[in-house]
Every structure is written in structure tokens, then in C-alpha cells.
Amino acid sequence: MTTLVNEKNVQFNEEGFMTDFSQWDKEVAEMIAAKEGIPVLTPKHWEVINWLQEQHKSKNPLTIRKVGGSGITDIKEFYALFPNGPLKKAAKISGIPKPVSCI
Template identity: 60%
Template structure:
């Protein structure tokens, strides 16, 4: 397990760079991870991030299809918000582990 510094805070991450403790996440941490992922955050991005965190806390397995049916965003917009691996990128920015549905 590795530790990375974001926004002046050390956070625990796994070997793939996903945070292992959501309690260490802040919006500033998420913003810095988004910069690494080359994602310019907007209010819509934060809405999706909040949804992902809520689902994670509720122990609901995440899939792109489930996000598309959530009413928060549709699948096409999800891919536009987080190009090239939307669920992986969004999960990393949200400070949650990579979903099992991601390869």
C-alpha cells in the first residue's frame, strides 16, 4: 500500500492509485486527482462524483449501465465527462476503490 500527497494531505492508495479510505477524501484531493486524470471539473462532474460516493457508502456495486440509469447522467454524457475509461477515472477522482466491473 502506498501513500500519495494531494492538496497537502497524505492519503492511502493501492498500487493502481485508487484511494483505500474514503474518509481521507476532500474535494481538494479530488480536484488534484482530476488534474492527474486530465479532467476539468464542473458542477456536473461533482454531481456524478457525489453519486458514486453515495453508492459506494451504500455498498451498491457500480457499473456504467447503473450510472446511465441513475438519472444523474446518461451513458453518453458520462463518457463525455470522463473520457477514456469513465468509471475508472470517476471512481479514482471520487476516492473510492476501482469497481469490480472495471478491467
């Protein structure tokens, strides 16, 4: 599935997660966020997004509890920033894969 963002083709899988991180930029993130019901990404959102991307780069598996222990935000605020399924939503906006279990 391809969506045009600022004349750039961005690839998504069936669930709406990006399949090629090299296509990610701030405008793409804002477009996904708007689709997910977050009209404005605040500096706090960006801090969380950057942290998630760093963790993904270091191949650290992501959990909600880990975000809460990141020092950037606590779990309550994380839910407020990305309502209803914060980890899934934040991963989507960050352009990284959905956190999964083995099956």
C-alpha cells in the same frame, strides 16, 4: 503509496485508487482529476461524484449502465465527462474502490 495534498498525506494503492475514504476531500479529488487528464471538475462532474459515493456507501455495485440510469447523466455524457474508462476514472476521483468482478 502516499501523496502529499495540501500538507495532508493521502494513501493510494498500486493502481492509484485511494485506500482510505476518510482522507478524501474536494482538493484531493481535483488533484486526482488533474492527474487523469480532467483539468476542471464542473458541477456535473460533482453531481456524478456525489452519486457514486452515495451508491458506494449503500454498497450498491456500480456499472456504467447504472450510472446511465441514475437520472443524473446518460452514458454518452458520462463518457464525455470522464473520457476513456469513465467508471474507473470516476471511481478513482470519487475516492472509492475500482469496480471489480470476482477474479
